[in-house]
Amino acid sequence: MNSAPWRQRPAGAGRQAPIAHALSHFTSKQCGLGAAKLRNRRQQKMFWAKRAMLAMMALSRMKQGGNTMSRKLISLAGSVCLLVASAVVPGQAQDSPIGIAFAEAPEQSSGVCTGQNTDKTLACAREKCAEGGAMAKDCLRVKWCYPAGWSADLFVQHKEGIHWHEYLCGWDSREALMAAVAVACDLSRRDFIRECSAVRLWDDSGREMEAN
Known part of the structure; x- marks a missing residue:
């Protein structure tokens, strides 16, 4: 007996879910606005380390075949996130005592x-x-x-x-x-x-x- 239609997995869904999960670590809220709330340099370093670790864990769960473009997309998203961070962090450095x-x-x-x-x-x-x-x-x-x-x-x-x-x-x-x-x-x-x-x-x- 066939499974109910709402229980069937669409083609490619298993591959796209980890991709979406990995990309979620580089949204503007996660990378830019999240870092903006961290005024302590040690907290900022921990923030970026966690973002990278979560993205790498998501990537490791992706299937090895047919995901070259997906990995490139995630790499690009990470670069954009770092650019956002570079615009956020200097403003915080100015707020720190000299x-x-x-x-x-x-x-x-x-x-x-x-x-x-x-x-x-x-x-x-x-x-x-x-x-x-x-x-x-x-x-x-x-x-x-x-x-x-x-x-x-x-x-x-x-x-x-x-x-x-x-x-x-x-x-x-x-x-x-x-x-x-x-x-x-x-x-x-x-x-x-x-x-x-x-x-x-x-x-x-x-x-x-x-x-x-």
């Missing part, structure tokens, strides 16, 4: 960089210090704050004439930073200093501005 690094070669040069990696950002600051004319070995890593907050570059001169720069960072507002500058440049507390003033400021996004 740090600020300062390097100084006294009486010679200085360098300032912003970034999220401590070692790389400090290395960048030393490179900029060397570009300013100092020997690389003289460019010392003098300050790192993460998050950067509001920051200031102070010009300080000793009564004997030598001068150097000091740096403040990590303050939550311009007002708080300027209060810290006032304390750092209080000559009644530092009687060996002839001059002290802020010459550059950076806001909490790393944008440089004049101090006055």
Whole structure:
């Protein structure tokens, strides 16, 4: 006796189901909008690893014969998904806190960089210090704050004439930073200093501005 019509499997249905399942892992909701909700980099990596694993599992269940075009289609869908991700992830990176690094070669040069990696950002600051004319070995890593907050570059001169720069960072507002500058440049507390003033400021996004 023949099976009821609604129980019969259409030709090719067994092959197309895994294809549809594999493609489902690369829909705009799964790849673009799903990743957009993940602000943590570790979570994003886990998200993409899971997407790839699920797609590979679906592919492994496909029959080996006659599916060349299907596999190409899935590969193309995966590429589109990665393109969507590349448009989503940079926007999230901008939302993440940045740090600020300062390097100084006294009486010679200085360098300032912003970034999220401590070692790389400090290395960048030393490179900029060397570009300013100092020997690389003289460019010392003098300050790192993460998050950067509001920051200031102070010009300080000793009564004997030598001068150097000091740096403040990590303050939550311009007002708080300027209060810290006032304390750092209080000559009644530092009687060996002839001059002290802020010459550059950076806001909490790393944008440089004049101090006055």
